[in-house]
Amino acid sequence: MNQQTLDKRLEETADRLIGIERTQENRVYLLCESENVYDVCRFLFDTLNLRFVITTGVDAEHCFEVLHHFADDECGCMVTVKAFVRDRENPELDSITPLIPGAEWIEREIHDILGIAFTHHPNLQRLILNDDWPEGVYPLRKEVQP
Amino acid sequence: MNWKLWSLKKSVWVFHVNTGACNNCDIEIVNLLTPKFDVERFGIKLVGSPRHADALLVTGVGTRQAALRLQEVYRQTSKPCVVFCMGACACGTGIFEGAYHVAGPVDKIVKEVDPNAIVAYVPGCPPKPEAMISGVVKALAAI
Numbered sequence: 001m002n003q004q005t006l007d008k009r010l011e012e013t014a015d016r017l018i019g020i021e022r023t024q025e026n027r028v029y030l031l032c033e034s035e036n037v038y039d040v041c042r043f044l045f046d047t048l049n050l051r052f053v054i055t056t057g058v059d060a061e062h063c064f065e066v067l068h069h070f071a072d073d074e075c076g077c078m079v080t081v082k083a084f085v086r087d088r089e090n091p092e093l094d095s096i097t098p099l100i101p102g103a104e105w106i107e108r109e110i111h112d113i114l115g116i117a118f119t120h121h122p123n124l125q126r127l128i129l130n131d132d133w134p135e136g137v138y139p140l141r142k143e144v145q146p
Numbered sequence: 147m148n149w150k151l152w153s154l155k156k157s158v159w160v161f162h163v164n165t166g167a168c169n170n171c172d173i174e175i176v177n178l179l180t181p182k183f184d185v186e187r188f189g190i191k192l193v194g195s196p197r198h199a200d201a202l203l204v205t206g207v208g209t210r211q212a213a214l215r216l217q218e219v220y221r222q223t224s225k226p227c228v229v230f231c232m233g234a235c236a237c238g239t240g241i242f243e244g245a246y247h248v249a250g251p252v253d254k255i256v257k258e259v260d261p262n263a264i265v266a267y268v269p270g271c272p273p274k275p276e277a278m279i280s281g282v283v284k285a286l287a288a289i
Binding site: 129130131132133139144 | 209210211246247
């Protein structure tokens with residue numbers, strides 16, 4: 001798929017998005033609310049056959065941002081689904097692990113260090129923090145100072 | 147010189163412990179064993195168990211999860227033994243100073259078990275293989 005075709009196909013999911021940002025020719029951000037993230041990722045992964053690269057989690061102070069990065073290896077375009085998790089008290093987001101098994105560990109890691117609960121995740125246990133780390137303390141949140 | 151110390155210095159068998167390194171120091175340690183540097187010609191040999199080792203080559207910052215394991219490995223190492231802190235992180239936590247996952251530099255973790263532990267430091271990020279050989283030679287000369 002070339003870049004023009006990809007851009008056209010991305011429009012098909014526009015009703016689930018709150019915006020499309022483009023920082024470079026081959027760097028597209030799909031902004032969406034947390035309830036739509038699974039559907040958008042399923043569209044990219046199953047319909048457009050993009051490759052899942054990695055997920056990143058960001059504490060943006062007023063909300064959490066979870067970014068699922070996908071790549072189209074034919075045209076070299078990176079498509080990022082940026083989901084806003086606006087509830088800071090009980091941050092929840094639909095897991096994409098039922099769709100993409102490769103996302104299991106990175107979602108566990110984000111749950112460890114940012115405290116975002118991924119619903120429908122098959123095994124949301126501690127992954128990278130040490131065994132005696134206190135429950136409910138998430139080290140990469142802004143309010144936690146070492 | 148007592149015979150235990152003499153046998154330690156005659157041929158140092160080392161056990162490699164990674165306590166949270168980024169693998170850069172580990173790769174330089176592996177480099178020591180390749181034909182270019184070939185430390186086995188000095189009798190320095192990598193062994194698979196701390197019970198066989200005279201020295202511990204410790205890389206990495208000393209994470210909270212690894213600290214207890216490092217102490218257990220140190221207890222199991224036959225004494226006398228030398229602890230080599232390889233790289234900036236192991237010597238003094240480096241760029242990870244004060245981070246949430248850090249238990250402390252390697253010397254502090256080891257000295258919680260044995261206050262009289264012999265610790266040698268080879269700084270660098272990563273230290274060159276030549277620096278590691280130089281550090282081992284200097285440490286053994288100082289014992």
